[in-house]
Amino acid sequence: TRLILATRNAGKITELRAILAEAGLTHELVGADAYPEIPDVKETGVTFAENALLKARALARATGLPAVADDSGLCVDVLGGAPGIFSARWAGRHGDDKANLDLLLAQLADVPDEHRGAHFACAAALVLPDGTERVVEGQLRGTLRREPAGSNGFGYDPILQPEGETRTCAELTPEEKNAISHRGKAFRALAPVVRELLG
Ligand code: ITT
Ligand code: NA
Numbered sequence: 013t014r015l016i017l018a019t020r021n022a023g024k025i026t027e028l029r030a031i032l033a034e035a036g037l038t039h040e041l042v043g044a045d046a047y048p049e050i051p052d053v054k055e056t057g058v059t060f061a062e063n064a065l066l067k068a069r070a071l072a073r074a075t076g077l078p079a080v081a082d083d084s085g086l087c088v089d090v091l092g093g094a095p096g097i098f099s100a101r102w103a104g105r106h107g108d109d110k111a112n113l114d115l116l117l118a119q120l121a122d123v124p125d126e127h128r129g130a131h132f133a134c135a136a137a138l139v140l141p142d143g144t145e146r147v148v149e150g151q152l153r154g155t156l157r158r159e160p161a162g163s164n165g166f167g168y169d170p171i172l173q174p175e176g177e178t179r180t181c182a183e184l185t186p187e188e189k190n191a192i193s194h195r196g197k198a199f200r201a202l203a204p205v206v207r208e209l210l211g
Pocket of ligand 2: 063084097100
């Protein structure tokens with residue numbers, strides 16, 4: 013069966029293909045860019061789960077195919093969980109990873125090391141054309157560096173150092189990141205649900 017990955021984020025697509033293949037899914041995975049005529053949904057939800065469901069629902073309805081979506085972000089303790097669902101446009105322009113990261117580092121310049129806790133969060137949603145919906149979540153806890161390090165991954169990876177690690181997410185190999193990441197946890201939990209519902 014064809015399964016739509018309801019995202020246009022290239023970093024997510026790369027990780028999702030690896031995570032879902034590793035989890036044993038044999039479905040044909042097609043990115044949202046294969047459907048340029050379907051407009052992006054407005055992310056009006058107030059939680060990662062709501063936004064993931066909105067994205068998957070829009071693609072499943074428009075195509076008549078099952079769709080999975082990822083809504084994710086960085087939640088900073090000292091900012092009360094921000095940028096959170098606004099992570100992709102924290103500095104204003106949607107998807108400007110460098111501007112978002114630079115702004116966040118500037119905002120945290122005076123925050124001492126012991127208060128630089130944060131986590132990545134990911135909601136993974138599955139929506140079937142018949143309206144069946146499932147959503148599961150995963151987190152990766154860590155601390156925020158003062159300077160970016162590493163060139164793997166995407167987004168805020170160069171500043172998040174996972175608990176128990178000496179490297180940032182951007183210094184981990186893709187396999188190492190997927191093994192511990194918010195996205196890995198969420199989609200490894202979703203994979204058996206996909207298999208159960210789609211076969
Ligand atoms: P789609 O909606 O098309 O999936 P998007 O990039 O707009 O793509 P989100 O709204 O979920 O997706 O925003 C995710 C934001 O959180 C984005 O700024 C990422 O850089 C950041 N983020 C999410 N997962 C991350 C990860 O594994 N590593 C680093 N940053 C991450
Ligand atoms: Na979002």
